[in-house]
Amino acid sequence: xxxxxxxxxxxxxxxxxxxxxxxxxxxxxxxxxxxxxxxxxxxxxxxxxxxxxxxxxxxxxxxxxxxxxxxxxxxxxxxxxxxxxxxxxxxxxxxxxxxxxxxxxxxxxxxxxxxxxxxxxxxxxxxxxxxxxxxxxxxxxxxxxxxxxxxxxxxxxxxxxxxxxxxxxxxxxxxxxxxxxxxxxxxxxxxxxxxxxxxxxxxxxxxxxxxxxxxxxx
Amino acid sequence: xxxxxxxxxxxxxxxxxxxxxxxxxxxxxxxxxxxxxxxxxxxxxxxxxxxxxxxxxxxxxxxxxxxxxxxxxxxxxxxxxxxxxxxxxxxxxxxxxxxxxxxxxxxxxxxxxxxxxxxxxxxxxxxxxxxxxxxxxxxxxxxxxxxxxxxxxxxxxxxxxxxxxxxxxxxxxxxxxxxxxxxxxxxxxxxxxxxxxxxxxxxxxxxxxxxxxxxxxxxxxxxxxxxxxxxxxxxxxxxxxxxxxxxxxxxxxxxxxxxxxxxxxxxxxxxxxxxxxxxxxxxxxxxxxxxxxxxxxxxxxxxxxxxxxxxxxxxxxxxxxxxxxxxxxxxxxxxxxxxxxxxxxxxxxxxxx
Ligand code: SF4
Ligand code: SF4
Numbered sequence: 001x002x003x004x005x006x007x008x009x010x011x012x013x014x015x016x017x018x019x020x021x022x023x024x025x026x027x028x029x030x031x032x033x034x035x036x037x038x039x040x041x042x043x044x045x046x047x048x049x050x051x052x053x054x055x056x057x058x059x060x061x062x063x064x065x066x067x068x069x070x071x072x073x074x075x076x077x078x079x080x081x082x083x084x085x086x087x088x089x090x091x092x093x094x095x096x097x098x099x100x101x102x103x104x105x106x107x108x109x110x111x112x113x114x115x116x117x118x119x120x121x122x123x124x125x126x127x128x129x130x131x132x133x134x135x136x137x138x139x140x141x142x143x144x145x146x147x148x149x150x151x152x153x154x155x156x157x158x159x160x161x162x163x164x165x166x167x168x169x170x171x172x173x174x175x176x177x178x179x180x181x182x183x184x185x186x187x188x189x190x191x192x193x194x195x196x197x198x199x200x201x202x203x204x205x206x207x208x209x210x211x212x213x214x215x216x217x218x
Numbered sequence: 219x220x221x222x223x224x225x226x227x228x229x230x231x232x233x234x235x236x237x238x239x240x241x242x243x244x245x246x247x248x249x250x251x252x253x254x255x256x257x258x259x260x261x262x263x264x265x266x267x268x269x270x271x272x273x274x275x276x277x278x279x280x281x282x283x284x285x286x287x288x289x290x291x292x293x294x295x296x297x298x299x300x301x302x303x304x305x306x307x308x309x310x311x312x313x314x315x316x317x318x319x320x321x322x323x324x325x326x327x328x329x330x331x332x333x334x335x336x337x338x339x340x341x342x343x344x345x346x347x348x349x350x351x352x353x354x355x356x357x358x359x360x361x362x363x364x365x366x367x368x369x370x371x372x373x374x375x376x377x378x379x380x381x382x383x384x385x386x387x388x389x390x391x392x393x394x395x396x397x398x399x400x401x402x403x404x405x406x407x408x409x410x411x412x413x414x415x416x417x418x419x420x421x422x423x424x425x426x427x428x429x430x431x432x433x434x435x436x437x438x439x440x441x442x443x444x445x446x447x448x449x450x451x452x453x454x455x456x457x458x459x460x461x462x463x464x465x466x467x468x469x470x471x472x473x474x475x476x477x478x479x480x481x482x483x484x485x486x487x488x489x490x491x492x493x494x495x496x497x498x499x500x501x502x503x504x505x506x507x508x509x510x511x512x513x514x515x516x517x518x519x520x521x522x523x524x525x526x527x528x529x530x531x532x533x534x535x536x537x538x539x540x541x542x543x544x545x546x547x548x549x550x551x552x553x554x555x556x557x558x559x560x561x562x563x564x565x566x567x568x569x570x571x
Pocket of ligand 1: 061062063064065066067090094095096097098099100101102
């Protein structure tokens with residue numbers, strides 16, 4: 001009996017390693033081969049802009065405060081009826097890819113894509129903050145910004161910038177943003193003409209950009 | 219049917235002799251130089267083939283181990299990583315040569331050379347094919363193992379010359395391994411010798427033309443396989459090296475080319491031991507259609523693959539467990555094998571003739 005057991009104890013491990021010997025390796029030659037991710041992989045976010053109803057649940061679900069909303073041009077955020085037009089912007093620099101926002105979304109507008117490469121094309125922290133136009137899945141909504149200033153103009157509506165800057169700069173940007181918002185509301189009310197608004201807003205945005213660059217990625 | 223390997227070998231020999239003739243006619247060298255030069259050229263060719271084969275073996279070993287670990291192993295240098303070993307070799311060659319300040323300098327230099335050359339000598343005693351062998355002698359098996367037994371002695375010297383506690387422990391463990399494998403090794407070979415009624419490798423292979431000895435004495439083959447692993451200091455019996463316990467045992471203080479020589483000696487031994495297993499138990503060059511050195515090489519590489527396979531699968535026993543395995547399991551089993559051989563010999567020998 002014990003002899004059979006001993007022979008088995010030799011043969012069984014050999015069988016296991018033998019099976020592995022002819023099986024394919026798990027390693028993916030990453031830069032050359034694309035890594036295959038599972039269906040349930042929580043990759044970078046995408047947004048079906050036409051499905052989103054601007055309900056605000058994704059922001060409430062997020063444990064890290066990395067979602068805030070952006071209104072389209074010319075829409076007054078003080079009008080509660082226009083709320084359905086706002087779309088989420090995400091700061092991937094703070095996101096932990098927990099998937100709670102996706103779970104909370106009632107329409108399936110915000111979702112995880114299969115994309116796993118999160119990279120910055122410059123050394124700017126701004127690269128990791130994505131506006132809804134950048135993560136939109138529909139081609140007609142998608143937008144690529146020519147320069148950082150035009151992206152900052154969109155992001156001035158959100159609190160993502162001050163959270164990203166953090167520390168002592170948080171208060172500074174908050175104040176700048178309040179000034180910016182006053183100007184914006186004045187422009188929406190028609191008290192400010194297009195040119196002056198552009199000039200004044202641009203001044204504030206340049207300061208904010210300067211701060212963001214200071215706290216940039218190394 | 220013509221043996222294709224023989225055609226290739228005679229072609230190579232022709233090239234060598236033609237080149238030598240050409241050189242002699244140009245330089246006008248004296249005739250008595252011809253034979254030594256011819257022998258040197260053949261030896262160098264054989265060594266080149268051996269080194270190429272060993273590069274292949276190391277590559278195969280790394281690849282197989284990688285696959286069993288679900289890795290890819292070497293892939294980057296050359297096609298399927300084949301040139302990685304060449305790169306490693308070059309790295310070893312250009313490394314600085316060092317020795318411990320209080321070590322025995324002479325032995326520290328001599329032992330790598332001694333081991334590499336002693337490990338290579340038995341290669342000439344094995345007949346690889348019916349017509350391709352270096353020499354035939356009546357007692358080649360005895361000489362083969364007599365030479366192989368020298369190696370642990372040099373290992374003890376090398377470990378002592380390392381002048382560190384790890385190499386000394388490793389050296390003593392090598393001695394301990396020697397006393398545990400020598401007896402079952404001789405007993406398992408004795409089975410083959412009794413059945414073939416000869417001490418000659420050539421005769422042992424010749425007599426296996428109908429049936430291989432592994433079928434007639436499987437226990438003997440099993441013991442011989444295990445004992446070969448012990449002799450080669452390969453996992454799971456790499457007790458003298460025992461990475462993770464005593465660094466690399468008796469080789470701890472050796473670097474650069476010295477380490478390279480030890481490494482080469484290890485693979486020479488690997489090559490020769492699997493050749494011996496093929497000759498003693500797997501019928502050597504016998505195969506379907508024709509008898510050829512090709513069959514010998516194929517069988518030999520399968521034996522190597524099996525050894526690598528065993529290496530990845532099992533863990534290392536403690537030194538005391540090794541002695542226990544050897545004295546309470548392997549020796550009784552090999553005596554049993556001997557009894558079995560004596561019992562079936564009267565019926566088997568007429569069949570073998
Ligand atoms: S995945 Fe990112 S954005 Fe969504 S809830 Fe989690 S932290 Fe917030
Ligand atoms: S993405 Fe979903 S949860 Fe977020 S505002 Fe739009 S509909 Fe609501």
